[in-house]
C-alpha cells in the first residue's frame with residue numbers, strides 16, 4: 001500500500017548533544033484518516049536503514065484487517081532524521097546551499113522522538129493510540145512511552161533493549177572502523193548482517209557444496225545494495241544514534257525510568273536474536289509495570305521482525321484486541 005511522501009520544515013528543539021540547526025525537514029507518509037475524536041493515530045518508527053514507506057518493508061502488517069489498518073487507524077511513519085531518506089541528513093543541503101556532510105549534528109534517540117513530536121504537534125496530533133517499532137524503531141517506541149507516557153496509549157517494542165548494550169555498541173564500533181579506515185560502507189553492512197542473522201539460519205541456507213549462492217556472495221550483495229542506497233556519513237551517524245539509546249539516562253537509571261512508565265506495552269523478543277538477545281527483552285518486561293512479554297520463535301535472528309511478517313502481524317493484532325477488550329482477553333503465547 002503506497003502513500004505519498006510529504007515533507008515539513010520545522011524549527012527543531014535544542015538537541016541533546018548541543019547545537020540547534022535553524023531548520024530540519026522531516027519526510028513522512030500517512031495512511032487512513034484521523035477520526036473526529038483525534039484518538040486513532042498510530043506512529044510506526046523505522047529501523048536503521050528503513051524509511052517511512054511502510055508498505056514496502058512491512059506489507060504484511062499494513063492493510064485492511066491487519067495490525068495496521070487504514071480503515072480504522074490513522075497511521076504515520078517518519079523518515080529518521082540524520083538518515084538517507086527524505087528527512088534532513090548529511091546528504092541533504094543546509095540553508096547555505098551546501099551539503100550538510102560532517103556538519104550535520106549527531107542526534108540521539110531522544111532528539112529523534114522530540115523532532116517527531118514537533119511534527120505531530122504541527123499536524124495537530126497530540127495523542128498516539130499506539131507507537132510501534134523494531135530495532136532502532138523499537139528504541140524510539142520505548143522512548144516515546146517513557147518520555148510521553150501521558151500522550152501514548154500503548155507501545156509495541158520489538159527486538160530492542162532499554163539501553164544499547166556493550167555488545168551492540170561493539171558491533172557498531174567495528175562498523176565505524178570499517179567506514180573510517182577505508183570508507184567502506186559495504187564492509188560495514190556485511191559486518192552488521194552477521195549480527196542480524198542467527199548462525200543456524202546461515203548454515204541452513206548456504207550449504208558448502210552450493211558454489212553459486214554462497215554466504216560470501218550473499219554478504220557481498222547486501223553490502224553493495226546498501227552502498228547504492230545509503231550515505232556513509234548518515235550510516236555512521238545512525239550507528240551513533242543507536243549507541244545513544246538509554247531510557248535511564250538522567251532519569252535515575254533504567255529501573256526507575258521504566259518503573260514509572262504506566263503505558264501498556266507489548267515487548268516482543270525474537271528467540272534467535274543475537275544482537276538484542278532475549279535477556280534484553282526480559283529485562284524490559286521485568287521493569288515495565290504494564291508490559292506483556294511475547295516471543296517470536298523464528299530461526300533467522302534479529303531481522304526476523306522483517307521476515308516473519310505474518311506472525312508479527314498476528315501478535316500485534318492479538319495485542320490490539322487485548323487492549324480494545326480492556327485487557328480482559330488473554331493473549332496467544334506464541335506466534
Ligand SMILES: CC(=O)SCCNC(=O)CCNC(=O)[C@H](O)C(C)(C)COP(=O)(O)OP(=O)(O)OC[C@H]1O[C@@H](n2cnc3c(N)ncnc32)[C@H](O)[C@@H]1OP(=O)(O)O
Nearest residue numbers: 046047048049050051057213214215217218221303306307
Ligand atoms: C524496519 C525497516 O525499515 S528496515 C528496512 C528493511 N530493509 C532492509 O533491511 C534492506 C535489506 N534487506 C534485508 O536485509 C533482507 O532482504 C530482509 C531482512 C528485508 C529480508 O530477508 P530475507 O528474506 O532473508 O532475504 P535475503 O537476506 O536473502 O535478501 C534477499 C536478497 O538477497 C539476494 N541473495 C540471497 N542469497 C544470495 C546469495 N547467495 N548471493 C547473492 N545474493 C543473494 C536475493 O537475490 C535478494 O536480492 P534483492 O533484495 O536485491 O532482490
Ligand SMILES: N[C@@H](CCO)C(=O)O
Nearest residue numbers: 047048049050135136
Ligand atoms: N536490517 C534492518 C534492521 C537492522 O536493525 C535495517 O537495515 O534497518
